[in-house]
Amino acid sequence: MLATLERLEILDVSEEIANMILQSELMDEYNRSLYTLRHDPEAQKMIAHFTKMKDKYEEVQRFGKYHPDYRAVTLETRELKRKLDLNETIAAFKKAEQEIQNLLDELSRMVGSAVSEQIKVPSGNPYFDSLSTCSGGCGSGGSCGCS
Secondary structure, three states: OOOOHHHHHHHHHHHHHHHHHHOOHHHHHHHHHHHHHHOOHHHHHHHHHHHHHHHHHHHHHHHHHHOOOHHHHHHHHHHHHHHHHHOHHHHHHHHHHHHHHHHHHHHHHHHHHHHOOOOOOOOOOHHHHHHOOOOOOOOOOOOOOOO
């Protein structure tokens, strides 16, 4: 039988955890910052301009330094990225988004380690990744300390 009572209980508990996250202050802050970002005309204009510039940048990168506009496009893309990072609305959204991501990474780590210490939980977060015990094959040539 595929749907055992244990599985149903696990699904119920995970649904409760998901609802707790959705009702948390972190999620409220994320939703507020997302709403603010979507309704900030200056931020939206900057994002649209950066998206267009990013497309140009990707085109230039195909040819590398041999493309005639390589330096200009690269420099402008970096400047736009810096402006985006310094915009208050965008920075607030990125911070809220990172807080939610950190919570989900920590939760995944806790669930994985509760099952077994050998379970690897990909988090994309170097802090959590450094806590895991690597069993080799990480591609870093052993610089992470694995063998």
